Amino acid sequence: MIRRLVAHRDGEPADVLTVAEVPDDPPPGPGEVTLAVDTVGLNFLDVMLCRGTYPVRPDPPVTPGVEVAGRVVAAGPGADHLLGQDVLACPALPHGALGDRVTVEAGLTVPRPAGIGPVEAAALPVTYQTAWFALERAGVRAGDLVLVHAGAGGVGIAATQLAVARRARVICTAGGPEKVARCRENGASLAIDYHATDFVEQVREATRGTGVDVVLDPVGGDVFTRSLDCLAFEGRIVVIGAAGGPPPPVDPMRLTAANTTVIGLSWGSTYPWRRPDAVRDAYAQLFDLHAAGAVRPPVTRVVPLHEAPRALSDLAAGRTVGKIIVQVGGS
Numbered sequence: 001m002i003r004r005l006v007a008h009r010d011g012e013p014a015d016v017l018t019v020a021e022v023p024d025d026p027p028p029g030p031g032e033v034t035l036a037v038d039t040v041g042l043n044f045l046d047v048m049l050c051r052g053t054y055p056v057r058p059d060p061p062v063t064p065g066v067e068v069a070g071r072v073v074a075a076g077p078g079a080d081h082l083l084g085q086d087v088l089a090c091p092a093l094p095h096g097a098l099g100d101r102v103t104v105e106a107g108l109t110v111p112r113p114a115g116i117g118p119v120e121a122a123a124l125p126v127t128y129q130t131a132w133f134a135l136e137r138a139g140v141r142a143g144d145l146v147l148v149h150a151g152a153g154g155v156g157i158a159a160t161q162l163a164v165a166r167r168a169r170v171i172c173t174a175g176g177p178e179k180v181a182r183c184r185e186n187g188a189s190l191a192i193d194y195h196a197t198d199f200v201e202q203v204r205e206a207t208r209g210t211g212v213d214v215v216l217d218p219v220g221g222d223v224f225t226r227s228l229d230c231l232a233f234e235g236r237i238v239v240i241g242a243a244g245g246p247p248p249p250v251d252p253m254r255l256t257a258a259n260t261t262v263i264g265l266s267w268g269s270t271y272p273w274r275r276p277d278a279v280r281d282a283y284a285q286l287f288d289l290h291a292a293g294a295v296r297p298p299v300t301r302v303v304p305l306h307e308a309p310r311a312l313s314d315l316a317a318g319r320t321v322g323k324i325i326v327q328v329g330g331s
Contacts (some may be wrong), residue, residue: 002023005017005063006063010050011051013047013309014136016050023081028079032104032106034072035101035102035103035104037070039328040067041216042324045268049096050312063095066091066288067122067126068088069088069112071087071102072109079106086107088110091104092275098305100328105273120297120299123297123298123299124290129267129268129282130164130265132158132270132282138236139236144272145212145213147215148170150174151170151172152174152178152321153218165294169189173210178238179193183320186251191214204229207232211232215230215235215236217241220239220242223244224237228250233258234262237260237262238265239264241262298321303324304326305326
């Protein structure tokens with residue numbers, strides 16, 4: 001028997017997730033590996049999965065956890081070369097990583113460099129890959145001005161660090177003085193407390209009415225609509241998520257005057273399968289940036305498996321800064 005965090009119905013994480021003793025998984029099939037889980041990074045999509053609002057809606061029971069660091073303890077045919085390796089992986093839902101063991105496709109794993117420990121490693125796959133591809137899709141280059149919403153969250157911090165590494169300038173929004181300070185620590189030239197002021201007015205003032213080249217928006221809701229007013233001529237807005245609710249409909253004619261572009265991005269549900277070479281290349285560059293000190297995973301809290309439901313509820317309520325990691329191995 002093994003432990004696994006399971007939700008048998010939809011609801012808030014702290015209400016529906018429990019640690020259950022379940023039979024161990026069957027041996028991995030062809031091209032699959034089983035990991036002994038060390039650490040798991042938490043994401044807002046785990047909250048959405050519990051609530052039943054994630055775009056991919058598997059039937060219960062479900063186990064959250066889509067970024068994991070662990071060791072390969074079993075391998076199916078064609079994957080024997082991975083036995084014993086420490087790897088990062090992104091499991092396919094609904095069979096997430098929040099448990100003692102998880103089985104994944106071998107092609108979804110990447111060896112963990114010796115210089116990156118399992119706690120930091122679990123903060124890399126979804127958070128930094130999402131930020132990387134958002135910047136790629138928006139064509140961010142040196143000298144661009146990038147507005148990052150939720151700049152004190154996992155993806156926001158990753159996007160800030162990676163944009164700065166591209167020699168772009170970054171404006172962040174965040175809620176409250178502590179989160180604003182975290183944005184500055186990660187390289188934002190301006191951090192706006194949206195609890196205290198209107199970010200649209202602040203962006204207009206900071207850019208002398210010109211606007212920003214790129215907006216990265218994991219919030220959605222009316223933040224998306226208002227962000228359109230922050231864009232410069234030929235500006236691009238990348239829709240990463242909807243933590244604040246679905247964005248309202250936008251009349252395409254509103255985009256024409258400034259020739260603005262709306263880009264949708266879902267990394268975990270598409271890129272590992274449809275662009276695996278690009279994902280591997282991104283990992284290589286992220287590892288190099290980590291070695292150079294430009295990538296600094298923002299782990300601010302490490303919890304054992306039984307505390308993961310409450311940690312997810314804190315994340316859902318906006319009570320967190322940076323990244324929460326669940327320590328499964330040894331907990």
